[in-house]
Amino acid sequence: AQKITQTQPGMFVQEKEAVTLDCTYDTSDPSYGLFWYKQPSSGEMIFLIYQGSYDQQNATEGRYSLNFQKARKSANLVISASQLGDSAMYFCAMREGVGAGSYQLTFGKGTKLSVIP
Amino acid sequence: ETGVTQTPRHLVMGMTNKKSLKCEQHLGHNAMYWYKQSAKKPLELMFVYSLEERVENNSVPSRFSPECPNSSHLFLHLHTLQPEDSALYLCASSQGTTGREQFFGPGTRLTVL
Numbered sequence: 001a002q003k004i005t006q007t008q009p010g011m012f013v014q015e016k017e018a019v020t021l022d023c024t025y026d027t028s029d030p031s032y033g034l035f036w037y038k039q040p041s042s043g044e045m046i047f048l049i050y051q052g053s054y055d056q057q058n059a060t061e062g063r064y065s066l067n068f069q070k071a072r073k074s075a076n077l078v079i080s081a082s083q084l085g086d087s088a089m090y091f092c093a094m095r096e097g098v099g100a101g102s103y104q105l106t107f108g109k110g111t112k113l114s115v116i117p
Numbered sequence: 118e119t120g121v122t123q124t125p126r127h128l129v130m131g132m133t134n135k136k137s138l139k140c141e142q143h144l145g146h147n148a149m150y151w152y153k154q155s156a157k158k159p160l161e162l163m164f165v166y167s168l169e170e171r172v173e174n175n176s177v178p179s180r181f182s183p184e185c186p187n188s189s190h191l192f193l194h195l196h197t198l199q200p201e202d203s204a205l206y207l208c209a210s211s212q213g214t215t216g217r218e219q220f221f222g223p224g225t226r227l228t229v230l
Contacts, residue, residue: 004159033217035218037221042223043205043207043223043226044221044222044223044224045160045207045209045221046221047218047219047221050217050218091159091160093160103148103165103167103172103173103211104162104165104173105160105162105219106159107159107160108159109157109158109159110159
């Protein structure tokens with residue numbers, strides 16, 4: 001089974017509107033971290049937001065928020081007030097465990113977001 | 118320079134060539150990573166170095182040879198590659214291997230002819 005599933009290969013959103021990018025994950029480890037990265041056409045992976053499995057509140061970073069539903073094992077990214085510069089690939093990733101050896105990030109296949117003027 | 122830099126940004130090589138990819142991080146981190154990103158596939162972790170010691174080699178073929186001379190530099194030496202090795206190779210760094218986010222460089226787009 002895939003550890004990270006992103007079911008939307010591509011999404012379109014009107015400029016200034018909000019958009020939700022879906023991510024579900026699969027782990028039996030009680031300690032894990034969830035990440036979202038943005039990859040513009042230039043190639044660089046840009047860290048956006050992090051959610052720890054024990055965090056009580058949903059993470060927020062500026063226009064980015066993470067809708068963390070632990071029981072459903074979902075960690076959707078919400079981008080508010082979309083901008084043209086938000087057009088990019090978005091990857092959800094997970095790190096399982098917190099001790100030594102828990103460095104590996106497992107990535108989903110990504111969602112291509114296109115913002116329409 | 119800030120963040121994580123990678124050179125070259127683009128590389129075209131024949132199957133008999135030997136080339137090296139370079140990564141440098143200016144963040145004071147002590148862990149560095151090589152990832153491979155192929156079309157329509159998730160990122161694949163190749164190698165992990167922590168405090169200049171290799172801690173992970175994810176069943177990567179021996180035609181890829183990493184080198185970490187110090188905590189700021191990471192190389193990926195390439196020899197006798199195959200066309201299926203064409204991909205975007207991303208370097209990343211973090212503070213410790215259990216740190217939160219990894220910071221990525223812009224990648225090297227490799228084409229093997």
